[in-house]
Amino acid sequence: MYRSHSCGELNSDHIGNQVTLSGWVQKVRDKGFVVWVDLRDRYGITQLVFDEERTSLEILNRAQELGREFVIQAKGKVIERESKNKNIPTGDIEVLVEELTVLNAAKTPPFTIEDDTDGGEDLRMKYRYLDIRRTPVRENLIFRHKVTIAVRNYLSDLGFIETETPYLIKSTPEGARDFVVPSRMNEGQFYALPQSPQTFKQLLMVGGMDKYFQIVKCFRDEDLRADRQPEFTQIDCEMAFIDQEDILNTFEGLTTHLLKELKGVEVTEFPRMTYDDAMKRYGNDKPDIRFGMEFGELNEVAQHKDFGVFNSAELVVGIAVPGAASYTRKEIDALVNWVKRPQVGALGMVYVKCNEDGSYKSSVDKFYDQEDLAKWAEVTGAKPGDLICVLSGDTHKVRTQLSALRMEMAERLELRKSDEFAPLWVIDFPLLEWDEDTKRYHAMHHPFTSPKPGQLELLETNPGEVKANAYDLVLNGNEIGGGSIRIHDSKTQALMFDYLGFTPEEAKAQFGFLMDAFQYGAPPHGGLAFGLDRLVAILGGQETIRDFIAFPKNNAGRDVMIDAPAKIDEEQLKELHLKLNL
Amino acid sequence: MYRSHSCGELNSDHIGNQVTLSGWVQKVRDKGFVVWVDLRDRYGITQLVFDEERTSLEILNRAQELGREFVIQAKGKVIERESKNKNIPTGDIEVLVEELTVLNAAKTPPFTIEDDTDGGEDLRMKYRYLDIRRTPVRENLIFRHKVTIAVRNYLSDLGFIETETPYLIKSTPEGARDFVVPSRMNEGQFYALPQSPQTFKQLLMVGGMDKYFQIVKCFRDEDLRADRQPEFTQIDCEMAFIDQEDILNTFEGLTTHLLKELKGVEVTEFPRMTYDDAMKRYGNDKPDIRFGMEFGELNEVAQHKDFGVFNSAELVVGIAVPGAASYTRKEIDALVNWVKRPQVGALGMVYVKCNEDGSYKSSVDKFYDQEDLAKWAEVTGAKPGDLICVLSGDTHKVRTQLSALRMEMAERLELRKSDEFAPLWVIDFPLLEWDEDTKRYHAMHHPFTSPKPGQLELLETNPGEVKANAYDLVLNGNEIGGGSIRIHDSKTQALMFDYLGFTPEEAKAQFGFLMDAFQYGAPPHGGLAFGLDRLVAILGGQETIRDFIAFPKNNAGRDVMIDAPAKIDEEQLKELHLKLNL
Incomplete structure (x- = not known):
């Protein structure tokens, strides 16, 4: 038996007990005649004491030879500690060691644990295996486990059935790039790894499973941006005989449950905002609503004066930054430079200081009088002491720029608190979005998303205006989930493929099985998928998903620990009917 | 709202209620003036009634046009049924339909649901999506879900942390063939899909996770045999600071829990049997111990007479088949032919009928008298009425043959009862097994398995005799799990790779990260993996895993529903730096 207790459980109740502990040497303090060793495992740290008088010189000497991260087993008696450590649960006691076994020696780790x-x-x-020994990393992984257990039990109690869908499926040209898997047994053919189990979960609805979920790995061979992984995990859900309201209610329930269970936070409101509204009010389809700074559109009050920049702009829009009227000239110049950075891309910024005395001082005093600026303050909701920041230009661009500024100011003002949670549904997304590269419309969500009732006709005349039965769940300015009510009849699905530029042959080759399935009695259905990595990170009060993944890949898609991907040998390539083409 | 109730929940308590149901048309019975429709969903079947008098002619006519598997919504009143059906929970009532909506018409399905x-x-x-509508298939998938929920909660309550390990890893030459995934971003390089998360779970132990589990897909590109899938699911577990006894106890607990929770079966005994003993007593490393017919070795009592076949055999061994002394000559001849089939491969079979009067009649009466045969009966445990079947030859072969005969007789005698569960640990497996093809020893379990204490030296002199700290959990004659105590020091691991024919360079290239990890303080650890597909099938009282997988592949590794694998286009190949080599 390697241990009678973990390193986190002994306290003053155990004084006098004989115990056996195993773990890693966190720290050795050698005072010559006495040695203290902090012994660590997943559960905590317990202080061991080795002492020439109370035990033996031999054991003291052996303790002196212990190095950091040695794996040891210690047997001895729990005794009261002289100088207690109130910060840890085991701080009242120590173990006077009578037997010491080195289970495995350790080289000095390349960084401190x-x-x-x-x-x-x-x-x-x-x-990474050493990084996981560090408490913050390990606790993140344990937290992730707790989230998945809570999700599974909650959904299971509601009658959702976790059903495994296949990983070796078929490549489709729609959406992101697939990872493919050459087949040895089917010469010249490839499986693809799923970008999501989308079609399979829909087939499960056709199959009468009624309520499906799965916590499942998905794969996208995209050029990696910071904090994106080629393999990621979804909480994937689908329900039959439901409408959008049912889905929203169900997953509000799940989110409320998770916040309560894991964070002790009671969230009662799940506001709903249309996509159009979110863009208008926050310049963003995933607004962080934990703080204000809502957009004020200033066209009416700022145009038709002598300021040409505003007059020629499609949109003039501003936010009131709380308390920032105190910014110095230098600070404001820096802010103007910030919005002009290529990552933001504004051409300039107009500002208005709302002085405490009710007067205004702006960068465009030449064109606007105090009465004009008072109207700006009214529209943006600015109070004395605030700074109104105004951008202008093309509607979509300027909203995106002002959204970036809003988020930046929120960070600077520390308004994005990691222990505050504000969920939001963004609904009524556009069905299609225009792609400048290919000069055609693409499905914004995916080609299985249904248009809002009665809008199918608009596809002919004004496709960009068609709204979808699609919704995103936003938490603290991050999209944590998204989904839609699906098309469930084969005719509408065929029509949709047609609009998306598939020939009937292509549609049949790629998705024939789904359209076939729809002819055999498909129920109305819809669903949603949460990005687990991000959800866990946000619930954990952080934004970097990599810290919540046991073995993440770097930005080049490499696992630097095992050094993958790697070359494979000629024999293996030949068996797969492949040659390199470098 | 598509439904107020499911099709499985209405009963006499609801009589008089207005309800809305949605589901599939299972059956239409048209009596002209009245139509009954069985409406089906995941939860059950409810009878709808359409009636010219009590509702309207129009609705009756529309009901008459419903076809099998139409998806409909029906609103109406719950009424008492005239002829009750006591076989289903909803059998006391029917719904008198006042409103009918066809949500989706259906073509006639290609087979009956x-x-x-x-x-x-x-x-x-x-x-497959139609097959899943059939209750037995759907119930299998729901059962699978229940098993995984039970496993997760049980292990989680014990402190196991479910940790996701990566799917895009590195190919290794050891073991079965890997599926590989070409990397677009790392030219000429490949990821591999994991055959199991073996090395990662060991690294998690090095990382101090202490107790890990994961229900995880694994991949093997092997030539498929009946009932083997290229992707399959494991319950993968690992623990640190444990010995074999801890592992066996932990997973006895899990198995006991599953049998109790899911089958209502109380299992109290988990006998343990060495591999050598299992082979000697049952000719099989996964014996079904629900019935007897243990092997009796007859060399002592059957050799050194005048029967040359036995005299020249390495092993003479028999079983007593209960009650089979009544077999006719013809039946026995058929049995002899059965053991001579190429799948079994015996050269012949000697039999002894143990007559009810205590006398014996054998096929070798020329060589053995009644006293000899009485000894055979004693060794095989034969009682009056039994038939002793004896095979002889090379030890390993003859055991395998007799094991096949034992299982066949158990099937014929219906001794393999699907509601009876007899688990068994088989322990002390050989560390290595000889491979005739490559003329060298391979790791029987995998190269990370530790030899039994003190047996490392034997590797030099008698490698086939070295026993491992390896164990299988057998349930009803099926291996449902297997594992081992791992090597946890880099020297022993290097030695093992050496014995297995790796050069130090190969070992470093493939498993350098693991041997590195072992130098930084690896704890003693070990684990086990259950084959979930098989476990679920056996708990479900069946043996075909395909019936418990939502979307299985056929024996050629194809998904015939989506038609995968499939060709990919030239552009995609080019991006992956590949050419076909057909």
Whole structure:
């Protein structure tokens, strides 16, 4: 038996007990005649004491030879500690060691195994197994586990059935790039790894499963951006005989449950906002509504004066930044430069300081008098002490720019609190979005999303205006889930493929099985998928998903720990009927 | 709202209620003036009634036009049924329909959606979404879900943390063939899909996770045999600071829990049997111990007479088949032919009828007298009325043959009862097994398995004799799980790779990260993996795993429903830096 207790459970109740502990040497403090060792495992840290007088010189000497991260087993008696440590549960006691076994020696780790490590990102990725020994990383993984258990039990209690869908499926040209898997047994053919189990979950609805979910890995061979992984995990859900209201209610329930169970937070409101409204009010389809700074559209009050920049703009729009009227000239110049950075892309910024005395001081005083600026303050909701920041230009662009500024100001003002949670449904997404590269409309969500009732006709005349039965769940400015009510009849589905530029042959080759299935009695259905990695990170009060993945890949899609991907040998290639084409 | 109730929940308590149901038309019985429709969903079947008098002619006419598998919505009043059906929970009532909406019409399905369908295997695979509508298939999937929920909660309550390991990993030459995934971003390189998360779970132990599990898909590109899938699911577990006893106890607990929760069966005994013993007593490393027919080795009592066949055999071994002394000459001849089939491969069979009067009649009466045969009966445990079947030859072969005969007789005698569960640990497996093809030893379990204490030295002199800390959990003659205590020091691991024929360079290239990890303080650890597909099938009282997989592949590794694998286009190949080599 390697241990009678973990390193996190002994306290003053155990004083006098003989115990056996196993774990890693966190720290050795050698005072010559006495040695203290902090012994660590997943559950905590217990102080061991080795002492020439109370035990033996031999054991003291052996303790002196222990190095950091040695794996040891110690047997001894729990005794009261002289200088108690009130910060840890085991701080009242120590174990006077009578027997010591080194289970495995250890080289000095390449970085310190402490909450604040000295290891850089790259080193920690290469030695991920050591990084996981650090409490913050390990606690993130344990938290992830708790989230999945809570999700599974909640959905299961509602009658959802977790059903595994296949990983070796078929490549489709729609959407992101697939990872493919050459088949040895079917010469010249390939499986694809799923980007999501979308069609399978719809087939399960056709199959009468009624309520499906799955926590499942998905794969996208996209060029990686920061904090995107080629493999990621979804909580994938689908329901039959439901409308949008049922879905929204069900997953409000799940989200409320998770916030309560895991964060002790009671959330009662799930506001709903249309996509159009979100863009108008926040310049963003996933607004963070934990703070204000809503957009004020200023065309009416700022145009038709002598300021040409505004007069020629499609949209003039501003936000009132609380308390920022105190910004110095230098600080404001820096802010103007910030919005002009290529990542934001504004051409300039107009500002109005709302002075405490009720007067205004703006960068466009030449064109606007105090009465004009008072109207701006009214529209943007600015109070004395606030700074109104105004951008202008093409509607879509300027909204995106002002949204970036809004988020930046929220960060600077520390308005994005990690322990505050504000969910929001964004609904009525456009069905299609225009793609400048291919000069055609693409499905914004995916080609299985249904248009709003009665809008199918608009596809002919004004496709960009068609709204979909599609919704996103936004939490603290992050999209954590999204879904739609699906098309469930084969005719509408065929029509949709047609609009998306599929020939009937292509549609049949790619999705014939789904359209066939719809002819055999498909129920109305819809669903939603949560991005688990992001959900867990946000619930954990962080935004970097990599910190919540046990073995993440780097930005080049590599696992630097195992050094994958890697070359395979000629024999293997030949068996797969492949040649390299470098 | 599509429904107020499911099709499984209305009963006499609801009489008088207005309800809305949605589902599939299972059956239409048209009596002209009245039509009954069985409406089906996942939860049950409810009878709808349409009636010219009590509702309207129009609605009656529309009901008459409903076809099988139409998806409909019906509103109406729950009324008492005249001829009650006591076999179903809704059998006391029917719904008098006042409003009928066809939500989706349906073509006639290619096979009947009944418990006993007229559809053949191939058709059911192609239209798997229709097959899932059949109650037995759907119930299997729901049962699978219940098993996974029970497993997760049980392990989670014990402190196991479900941790996701990556799917895009590195190909290794050891073991079965990998499926590989070409990398677009890393030219000429490939990921591999995991055959199991073996090395990752060991790294999690090095990382101090202490107790890990995961229900996870695994992939093997093997030539498919009946009932083997290229992708399959494991319940994968690992623990640190444990010995074999801890593992066996933990997973006895899990198995006991599953049998209790899901089958209502109390299992109290988990006998343990060494591999050597299992082979000697049952000729099989996964014996079904629900019935007897243990092997009796007859060398001592059957050799050194005048029967040359036995004298020259390495092993003479028999079983007593209960009650089979009544077999006719013809039946026995058929049995002899059965053991001589190429799948079994015996050269012949000697039999002894143990007559009810205590006398014996054998096929070798020329060589053995009554006293000799009495000894045979004693060794095989034969009672009056039994038939002793004896095979002889090379030890390993003859055991395998007799095991096949034992299982066949158990099937014929219906001794393999699907509601009886007899688990068994088989322990002390050989560390290595000889491979005739490559003329070298391979790891029987995998190269990370530790040898029994003190046996490392034997590797030099007698490698085939070295026993491993490896164990299988057998249930009703099926291996449902297997695992081992792992090597946890880099020296032993290097030694093992050496014995298995890896050069130090190969070992470093393939498993360097693991051996590195072992140098930074690896704890003693071990684990086990259950085959979920098989476990669920056996708990479900069946043996075909395909019936418990939502979308299985056929024996050629194809998904015939979606028609995968399939060709991909030239552009995609080019992006992956590949050419076909047909």
